[in-house]
Amino acid sequence: MTVALGVVGFGIMGERLLRAALAHDPAVIRLAGVWDPSADAADRLAAVTPDVKMLTSPDDVIAACDALYIATPPSSHLLYARAAFAANKAVFLEKPLSEDVAAARLFVSLAEAHGARAAVNFPMASSPAVAQLGAWREAMGGPRALTIHAEFATWPRAWQQGAAEWLGKRAEGGLTREVLSHFLFLARRQLGALVLLEGRATYPAGDTAESAVTARLTAGDVPVTLTGSVGTTDVDERNEWRLECEDGAIRLRDWSLAEKRDADGVFRPASDAVENARMRPLVLGGQLAKLAALTRGERTDLATLREALEVQEIVEAILSRPG
Numbered sequence: 001m002t003v004a005l006g007v008v009g010f011g012i013m014g015e016r017l018l019r020a021a022l023a024h025d026p027a028v029i030r031l032a033g034v035w036d037p038s039a040d041a042a043d044r045l046a047a048v049t050p051d052v053k054m055l056t057s058p059d060d061v062i063a064a065c066d067a068l069y070i071a072t073p074p075s076s077h078l079l080y081a082r083a084a085f086a087a088n089k090a091v092f093l094e095k096p097l098s099e100d101v102a103a104a105r106l107f108v109s110l111a112e113a114h115g116a117r118a119a120v121n122f123p124m125a126s127s128p129a130v131a132q133l134g135a136w137r138e139a140m141g142g143p144r145a146l147t148i149h150a151e152f153a154t155w156p157r158a159w160q161q162g163a164a165e166w167l168g169k170r171a172e173g174g175l176t177r178e179v180l181s182h183f184l185f186l187a188r189r190q191l192g193a194l195v196l197l198e199g200r201a202t203y204p205a206g207d208t209a210e211s212a213v214t215a216r217l218t219a220g221d222v223p224v225t226l227t228g229s230v231g232t233t234d235v236d237e238r239n240e241w242r243l244e245c246e247d248g249a250i251r252l253r254d255w256s257l258a259e260k261r262d263a264d265g266v267f268r269p270a271s272d273a274v275e276n277a278r279m280r281p282l283v284l285g286g287q288l289a290k291l292a293a294l295t296r297g298e299r300t301d302l303a304t305l306r307e308a309l310e311v312q313e314i315v316e317a318i319l320s321r322p323g
Contacts, residue, residue, distance in 0.1 A: 003292040006065030009072035010036035020284035032064040067295040090117035090295040119302035126286030132258040141246025150239040155230040174209030192220025200323030
């Protein structure tokens with residue numbers, strides 16, 4: 001079965017997944033159509049490919065597809081997901097599930113009760129670098145402590161300025177929802193359920209998103225320290241997920257570099273490590289292959305709605321505590 005993929009929201013993430021779909025095996029997945037409300041969306045789509053139509057409404061995309069990818073701002077995610085479920089289509093959501101945690105909880109409960117085919121786009125579920133970390137962990141004994149850190153020159157990042165209207169605002173955007181959530185998902189997958197012990201967020205005046213966050217958590221039985229900040233580096237972005245184990249340490253650096261600490265105390269990358277720009281298409285290709293399988297009713301290891309909800313609950317709890 002060739003899965004017809006529809007895309008609602010043709011911003012940066014929508015375009016990235018569309019390009020990955022264009023490069024994918026056409027016997028596995030094909031593009032059924034795109035919708036975005038912006039005036040220049042049709043021109044941007046035509047510049048990427050003349051072979052995919054900009055449809056006139058989200059309903060048209062849902063009618064044309066087998067699986068719907070939702071890459072709009074968070075406040076509209078559940079609207080389109082519910083419409084897709086009503087039409088018996090699979091759904092692939094960007095995170096967070098919603099700007100409203102209570103609405104997200106209800107949505108997840110109903111989706112689970114009805115056996116809806118759905119997943120959330122946490123790409124680390126298909127990352128070769130994350131797979132490498134898992135392989136290294138087997139020889140390192142039990143996990144002792146995890147640190148998660150991200151810092152940015154500006155927020156939104158330079159390449160996200162076109163979406164600053166919502167990504168830069170407290171209601172739906174911010175570095176914790178957009179970036180740190182990925183590393184919390186990885187902690188959940190690798191170590192177990194997340195529990196927030198304490199956290200706080202620093203906000204500029206007005207409705208601007210957070211400029212810094214700190215938190216202490218546990219993932220399973222492992223203590224986790226999380227920090228994020230804006231204006232603390234002269235490069236666009238730095239991030240690190242570092243796990244200390246009984247017999248060594250491993251880390252994921254700058255999204256795609258799996259590194260292991262050698263006996264001399266120096267972290268060195270895996271032999272096949274590549275920077276994120278080269279890794280991203282491989283990861284998204286893996287996500288699409290799994291989405292096609294999910295749409296066919298097969299089991300996959302894509303991020304579940306429940307996992308995404310658990311991450312969102314932690315994120316929103318941190319953001320609700322101004323410091």
